[in-house]
Amino acid sequence: MPRRILVVGGVAAGPSAASKAARVDPGAEVILFERGPHISYGICELPYYIAGDVPEKALVAYTPAQLKQAKRVEARTLHCVEEILPRERSIRVRDLKTNTVHTERYQKLILATGSSPRTLGLAGEDAANVFHVKSLENGLHIKSFVDAERPSRAVIVGGGYIGIEMADALRSRGLDVTLLHQYELPLSGLELLTRQEVLKVLIANGVRFVGEAPPVRLLVDGGRVRRVDTAKGNYDADLLILAVGVQPQTGLAKRAGIMLGEFGGIVVNPQQQTSATDVFAAGDCCEVKNLVSNRKMYLPLATLASKQGWVAGENAAGGHTRFPGAIRATAVRAFKLEVAQVGLGSEEAKLARFDVAVETVTGSSRVAVMPGSKKVTVTLIADRRSRRLLGANLFGEEGAVLRANTIAVGVQHGMTVDDMQQWDLAYSPPFTPLWDPVLIAANALQKKMYRK
């Protein structure tokens, strides 16, 4: 009898896991259940779709028919998994089109239930002009709302990655944009200098950033939010975007007695196994090991969902592979500015009891006198005792993100500042200066660490 592998959730980790399982065990029957109407789409592209830079058809990687054809995975959309019965190795699934519930048995189950957007907890949040940026439907709705209604004033709540990308997108569509954030500066968790630079860029591009201004009241009229009130002032809105983070969607796992961690995500081992026999999990519903601090964290990123999906899928299909964890490597474009973070931030590193040394340098993306050269600022964070590289922030109008990825390799592999200082990197005037900003930063931090 063929192995029966069921997958719950069809956005990112789910299709990745299902496709991998079907490839590793060509005899297996692999079925994916998705509550919504779409599967296999990119949430990260939504701001660029709304801005008009990316066409709608590019958002979906595979339709159910394509997934069947290309990957031998049966995807059942508008199917909501309501219960897991681990001892019976079965799930209860509601077909939302017929509103009937039936039981599906499995040999292996993979949970890829994702995350749900956080809310403000205010009356009016369900008004017709209030949107999250969390699903394909959200993205399609925002775009058609902007296209059809031509709103002139947007209020965005949340100054994280998505909030900034949406501010950029809506400014490019000609809207007046107010960005309300809980803290004084955008991008909580990044270094002070990075956050100050991003604030400058937001202001320079006409975004009204209001720090320490969580909404306290939504003024609703005619089924629409018309004004957002905060302790720092009241802001008129034709359109309200909520980008205040996400939380792991784990009701199903919790009810089945599957162990959750301190951040509310499903606890998995490096094989992506949960506490329940034959049940795997991957993506935004899981917690993940931080390879720098060696602690668990909650980090809902598409790259991790995709990789964890592969690992869960391969192992569910009888393979043996591991997902070691993540260092946290993230990037965002704030208008023309590239911003990237890898590893621990300096405050976070102090909390993790490292003896933190930090140094910031500004170099150039190419030989400084070459046409097109831009400034690149690198902040390196290391531990004085072990001399180990803990993390970095980079920003600049060119080559900041890819340089962050070079540093990421050093951070992931536990290299010291001294290792980094000896990196042999390619040099050519149109692409790098003789001393790349990455190496200048290592030199400067090494010098600083010797001085103390």
Place this chain on the structure above:
Amino acid sequence: MPRRILVVGGVAAGPSAASKAARVDPGAEVILFERGPHISYGICELPYYIAGDVPEKALVAYTPAQLKQAKRVEARTLHCVEEILPRERSIRVRDLKTNTVHTERYQKLILATGSSPRTLGLAGEDAANVFHVKSLENGLHIKSFVDAERPSRAVIVGGGYIGIEMADALRSRGLDVTLLHQYELPLSGLELLTRQEVLKVLIANGVRFVGEAPPVRLLVDGGRVRRVDTAKGNYDADLLILAVGVQPQTGLAKRAGIMLGEFGGIVVNPQQQTSATDVFAAGDCCEVKNLVSNRKMYLPLATLASKQGWVAGENAAGGHTRFPGAIRATAVRAFKLEVAQVGLGSEEAKLARFDVAVETVTGSSRVAVMPGSKKVTVTLIADRRSRRLLGANLFGEEGAVLRANTIAVGVQHGMTVDDMQQWDLAYSPPFTPLWDPVLIAANALQKKMYRK
């Protein structure tokens, strides 16, 4: 009595070493001797200067007066060191302005005598319209020749990095360009696919590339080369550029009995010490350890000169530091194409007795549907026995060189393909696809290595 540190050579490694020595031992007397009229300039920028992209004043980092002021180093230009007397700890220096020779004593000596351009060995090479691209004077002469004489046909000999950069520069100045190369394809030492791509780009940009066509005769008339004859045809020339490589300039060291290696360069240890007591060497005059093959190589690169200069300078001034070696990381722009190599090539790896596995993938520089996204092709080379990453070639119109630098860190630190496959890299649609080409390449090579 202050320590007296003498430095021979003023282009790249010399000023780096002298500046570092003066900083490490603030009491030291540091004197640098340079045969030519200029010090501390960038040879790598010359093609961009000739193209008109970089101004003349940007070529020189420090004049002698600035070096004195900023670094406390006395630079004596037009001073030719003619002899080293290691036992007496002295050198004999000819002042080219007065044509007098005098003796200078030292406690520590640093040789940074650089490299000299290879020649064709043909009559006519010294004609007024024949140029190397090896010194600031060369660059100034080529630029003023092109500006003043408006030549219409250039022949470039040598399809390596400099030859390609000069082809690009002279095409941008409107010249008809013929590029003669010894082998069938440009960029000997890179992978076949890379070389084929570069050939395509050269042709697409109007360069007449002629492979297997070393010049056999130069037709000279009126003191100028008018035609270059090869077995593949004869090419009219108003201007002839020779870019056929360089060799270590070691006459001085050799006459002093300092040990040279199999490639003719000075042999140094990781402290940049030569075989002679208290004599250091750095830059193009030295051989360097290849950290991948663990063998010596000759690799005249500005980045290595600068780093070795630091190490030689610090150690000469009483410090203790090391230059571990290089993996060979190089980059070149061929018109719009970024090309980079790190580590060993596949042929070279076979010669070094690795059990070579090679895989090539093409990904995109950003999420493929994002505006501005370009293709990036990554070829990875690894050893099947150890699974160790040995090297890579990358090309593409965006983000190839900086991605090569990420791979370089893995190659330098002896990582395996499996390590690389687990790299946690930052992702954001405007900068990388969800699966970066670097990771796609690692996945593909890993799969290929399992298959065998």
